[in-house]
Amino acid sequence: MTTYLDYNATAPVLPEVADLVFKLMVEEYGNAGSRTHSFGATAKQAVEKARRQIADVVNADKSEVIFTSGATESNNIAILGLKEYAEKNNKKHIITTAIEHKAVLEPIEHLAKQGFEVTYIKPDTSGVIDVESIGKALREDTVLVSVMHINNETGCIQPIEVICNLLKEHDAYLHVDAAQSFGKLSNELASNRIDFVSASGHKLYAPKGVGALITRKRGFLKAPLRPVYFGGGQEKGLRPGTLPVQLIAGFGLACEMAQKNSAHWQKHCSTIKEKFLTLISELGGKVIGENTSPFVANFYIPGVNSEATMVMLKDVIAVSNGSACTSSSYQPSHVLTAMGLSEDEIAGSIRVSWSHMTDEVPFDAIEDKLRMLI
Structure with missing residues (x-):
C-alpha cells in the first residue's frame, strides 16, 4: 500500500x-x-x-x-x-x-x-x-x-x-x-x-x-x-x-484539536523528519532550504531527475515535485528559481510532507528504490 x-x-x-x-x-x-x-x-x-x-x-x-x-x-x-x-x-x-x-x-x-x-x-x-x-x-x-x-x-x-x-x-x-x-x-x-x-x-x-x-x-x-x-x-x-x-x-x-495537540503533533513529525534527513544524507542528497518546518522536507539527489524518482516511488510513497496548485503548468518552480538553485537542482527536487497521522514511513523501501537510480 x-x-x-x-x-x-x-x-x-x-x-x-x-x-x-x-x-x-x-x-x-x-x-x-x-x-x-x-x-x-x-x-x-x-x-x-x-x-x-x-x-x-x-x-x-x-x-x-x-x-x-x-x-x-x-x-x-x-x-x-x-x-x-x-x-x-x-x-x-x-x-x-x-x-x-x-x-x-x-x-x-x-x-x-x-x-x-x-x-x-x-x-x-x-x-x-x-x-x-x-x-x-x-x-x-x-x-x-x-x-x-x-x-x-x-x-x-x-x-x-x-x-x-x-x-x-x-x-x-x-x-x-x-x-x-x-x-x-x-x-x-x-x-x-x-x-x-x-x-x-x-x-x-x-x-x-x-x-x-x-x-x-x-x-x-x-x-x-x-x-x-x-x-x-x-x-x-x-x-x-x-x-x-x-x-x-x-x-x-x-x-x-490543533490547539490542544500541537506540541505532540510537532514532536511526532520532527521524529519523522530526522529520519528523512538521515536517509537523504546517506544517499548523497541535499536538503533544500534552511529553518524549515517539521512537517516537510524538500531535497534532491545529484544526477537524479524528480520525474524518474516519482515513477520509481509511486508504489511506495505519494510525493510531489512542486506546488499542487501549479503542477499542471510543467514550469520550473518559481520558488526554487528565486532561491538561485541550478537547473539540475530544480529538476531533481522532491517534496515529502507528512502529519501526526503518518504512522509508518517505509524508509527501507524508499532507500532501495532510490539506490536503483543513483
Whole structure:
C-alpha cells in the first residue's frame, strides 16, 4: 500500500471532524442566515462557535474572522480589497517576496497592471528572506507588505516576528499567507501587527472548500477592505454567499484539536523528519532550504531527475515535485528559481510532507528504490 506523503498539498480530514461535518449535512442542515426557525438558529450557533475556535489560534477576536472558501480567496480579498483605499490615499506601492504562492503573486500582478508598483524580495539559497531588504524597500507610499509564513514547497519559515517589529513605525498593512502554518506553528501569527492572516481548512485536517481571513482591527478601526465580488452581504459585506455551515464547523473543530495537540503533533513529525534527513544524507542528497518546518522536507539527489524518482516511488510513497496548485503548468518552480538553485537542482527536487497521522514511513523501501537510480 502506498504511503501518502503529500500533506502540503492537502490532508485527510480528522475522523472527529468528518463526523461533525456529516451530522451538519444530514441532521442539522439549516442556513445560518435563516432567522425564522430553530434550524437556522442552530446553524448560526455552529458558525459562531467555529469563528471563536479559529480566532483562538492566533489570539484574535472572533469578530475579526471572515469565512472564505480557502486561503486563495482570503489572499485575494486581503490584496485586491485594498485597491480602493490605496488609490484614494495615493499609496500604490506593494512589497512581497518572489517565493510567494501564486494566490498572492497573481492578485498583486493584477494590481501592477493597474498602475501599482511592486517590489519583489528574493531570498538566497537558504530560502529565508532578509528582513533588512524589506526595510530598505519600504516607502512612504507602501500600502501592503505580503509575506508567506511557511513556504509550501520548501517549508522555509520566514521571520514574521522580525518583520512585525520592522513595521511597528510604518502604517503599511501586513498580510501573512499562513496556509501551511495555521494551527501547526501559530505562535508568531498572534502578533497584533499582522493585519491579515489567510488560512485553509484542508491544510489542517478539515474539509476542502473552507478557509478564513483574519482581519485585525487597529485599535477600534477596521481595515479598509472592500469586497471583490457582491451578492448577499454575508460576512459583514466582505464575502457574500451562503455560509457552508458544515465545512465551517469542521474547520473550527480542527482548529480546536490543533490547539490542544500541537506540541505532540510537532514532536511526532520532527521524529519523522530526522529520519528523512538521515536517509537523504546517506544517499548523497541535499536538503533544500534552511529553518524549515517539521512537517516537510524538500531535497534532491545529484544526477537524479524528480520525474524518474516519482515513477520509481509511486508504489511506495505519494510525493510531489512542486506546488499542487501549479503542477499542471510543467514550469520550473518559481520558488526554487528565486532561491538561485541550478537547473539540475530544480529538476531533481522532491517534496515529502507528512502529519501526526503518518504512522509508518517505509524508509527501507524508499532507500532501495532510490539506490536503483543513483
